[in-house]
Amino acid sequence: MAIKAFVIHLERAQGRRLQAQRLRAALPLAAAVLPAVDGLKLTAADIGRVVQPRLHRPHYPFALTRTEVACFLSHRRAWQAIVDQGLDAGLVVEDDAEPSASDFAAVLEAASVGLRQDEFIRFPHRERHEPGPVVRTRDGVRLLEPRLPALGMVAQLVGREAARLLLDASWSFDRPVDSFVQMQWLHGARVLTARPIVVREICGELGGSVIHAPRAGFVHKMIHEINRPLLRRAVWRANEQWRRKAA
Numbered sequence: 001m002a003i004k005a006f007v008i009h010l011e012r013a014q015g016r017r018l019q020a021q022r023l024r025a026a027l028p029l030a031a032a033v034l035p036a037v038d039g040l041k042l043t044a045a046d047i048g049r050v051v052q053p054r055l056h057r058p059h060y061p062f063a064l065t066r067t068e069v070a071c072f073l074s075h076r077r078a079w080q081a082i083v084d085q086g087l088d089a090g091l092v093v094e095d096d097a098e099p100s101a102s103d104f105a106a107v108l109e110a111a112s113v114g115l116r117q118d119e120f121i122r123f124p125h126r127e128r129h130e131p132g133p134v135v136r137t138r139d140g141v142r143l144l145e146p147r148l149p150a151l152g153m154v155a156q157l158v159g160r161e162a163a164r165l166l167l168d169a170s171w172s173f174d175r176p177v178d179s180f181v182q183m184q185w186l187h188g189a190r191v192l193t194a195r196p197i198v199v200r201e202i203c204g205e206l207g208g209s210v211i212h213a214p215r216a217g218f219v220h221k222m223i224h225e226i227n228r229p230l231l232r233r234a235v236w237r238a239n240e241q242w243r244r245k246a247a
Contacts, residue, residue, distance in 0.1 A: 001088045001089070001112060001115070002086070002087045002088045002089075003029055003087060003088060003089045003090065003091060003112065003157075004029060004030050004031065004032065004082075004085065004087055004090055004091070005024075005027045005029040005030065005031035005032070005090070005091040005092075005093060006031070006032055006033075006034040006078045006081060006082075006090055006091070006092050006093070007020050007023045007024050007027075007031060007032070007033045007034060007093050007094075007095055008034050008036050008074050008075070008077075008078060008092065008093070008094050008095060009033050009034065009035065009036055009095040010035075010036040010038060010095070011035055011036070011038070012038060012040075013095070015206055016095045016096065016206050019095055019096070019202075019206055020033050020095040021033070023093060023095065023097065023099075026099070026101070027091065027093065027099070028104070028105040028108060028109075029091055029108075031091075034074075034077060034078055034081065035077075036070065036071075036074040036077075037070040037071075037073040037074045037077065038070060039065075039066040039067040039069065039070035039071075040066070042066055042069060042070060047066065047069055050069065050072075050073065050171070050172055050173060051064055051069055051172070051173065051174065052172040052173070052174055053174055054174060055172055055173065055174035056174055056175075056183065056186060057234075057238075058230075058231055058234035058235060058238070059174075060174050060175035060179065060231070061227040061231065062175075062224065062227070064174070064175070064176065068176045068177075071153070071176065071177055072170070072173055072176060072177040072180070075092065075153060075177045076166075076167060076170060078090060078092045078158075079092075079158060079163035079164075079166050079167050080163075080167060082158055082160055082163040083160060083163050083164050083167065086160070087160055088115070088117065088159065088160055089112070089115060089117070089157055089158060089159045089160060090157075090158050090160075090163065091108065091155070091156070091157050091158075092153075092155070092156050092157075092158055093154070093155045094153060094154050094155070095206075096154070096201055096202055096203040096206055097125070097154045097155050097199055097200070097201065097202075098199065098200040098201070098202045099123075099155065099198060099199050099200075100198040100199070100200075103196070103198040104123075104198040104199065106139065106141070107123070107141050107194055107196070107198045108123075108157065110138040110139050110140075110141035111123075111141060111143060111157055111194050112157065113136075113138055114136055114138075115157070115159060116159060116161075116190065117159035117160045117161035117162065118159055118161040118162050118165065118188070118189055118190050119157075119159045119162055119189070119190045119191075119192055120156060120157075120158050120159070120162045120166070120181065120189045120190065120191045120192070121143065121156060121157040121158075121192045121193070121194055122149060122150075122152075122155075122156050122191065122192065122193045122194065123154070123155040123156065123157070123194050123197075123198065123199045124150060124152060124154070124193060124194075124197055124199070125152060125154045125155075125197065125199045125200055125201040126152075126197065126201075127197060128150040130144065130146035130147075130148070130149065130150050130193055131146065131147050131148075132144045132145045132146035132147050132193075133145055135192065140196075141194060141195070141196070142194070142195045142196075143192045143193070143194055143195075144192065144193050144195065145190070145191070145192055145193075146191070146192075146193055147236055147239060147240065148182060148232060148235060148236040148239060149181060149182050149184075149191045149193060150193070151178040151179065151182070152178055152201075153177055153178050153181075154199055154201050155199050159189075161189075162189035162190070165187045165188045165189045166180075166181070166187050166189055168187075169186050169187035169188070170187070179231075179235075182235050182239075183235060183238070183239075184239050184242060185238050185239060185241070185242030
C-alpha cells in the first residue's frame with residue numbers, strides 16, 4: 001500500500017520549523033513538509049472565492065477567521081496531494097503534533113490494515129467521549145466510528161477516495177475544516193477514530209497557536225456557549241439520518 005506523510009507547516013512560523021523537520025524524519029513513513037496557506041497573505045477576494053457563509057445546514061453560527069480559512073485551504077492542499085500523487089492514503093500531520101515514539105508506529109500500522117480508500121482515520125490528541133461502534137481491532141488498537149467525530153486536525157490517515165470526496169464537497173465552505181469533517185452526510189467519507197491515543201498537541205511548547213482570534217467580549221462568549229451544543233446536536237442528528245438511509 002502506497003502511503004506517504006505530509007507535515008503541514010506555515011513557513012513564516014520559524015519557531016516550528018525545527019519541529020516540522022523533526023517530524024518529517026521521525027514519522028514511520030516517507031514524509032514531506034507541505035507549505036501551509038498563510039492567512040496573512042489571503043486577500044478579501046481570495047476569501048470570497050472559497051467562503052460562502054450559511055452554505056450548509058445546520059448553519060455555522062460564527063464568522064470564520066482569516067486563519068481558519070487558511071487552515072482549511074492547507075488541509076485541502078494535503079488532500080489534493082494525496083489524489084495527485086496517486087497514493088492509497090496520506091498521513092496528514094500538523095506541525096504541532098508530537099506522536100509517541102514507541103506507540104504511534106504500531107497504531108498507524110494497525111489502522112492501515114484493512115484500510116478502505118474512503119476512510120478518514122483520526123488520531124486524536126486528547127481523550128474525548130465519542131460514542132460509536134468499534135469497526136476493527138488489531139493488536140490492541142481499536143477503530144471506532146463515532147456518531148459525532150470530535151474536533152481537531154492534528155493527525156489523520158486519509159484514504160485517496162476520502163480525499164477526493166472531501167475535495168469535491170469543499171470547493172466552497174462555511175466553517176472550519178474539523179467542523180466540516182464532522183458532516184459525514186455532506187462529503188460521504190467514512191470518519192473513524194483510532195484508540196489508544198498516541199499523539200500529543202504541543203502548541204504551547206512551540207510558542208502558542210498561529211491562529212490568533214480577536215479577544216471576545218462577554219456577550220460574544222455567551223453566544224458561542226449557547227450555539228455550540230445546538231450545532232453539535234444538529235450535526236449528530238443529520239449524521240444519524242444519513243446512516244439510516246445508507247443502511
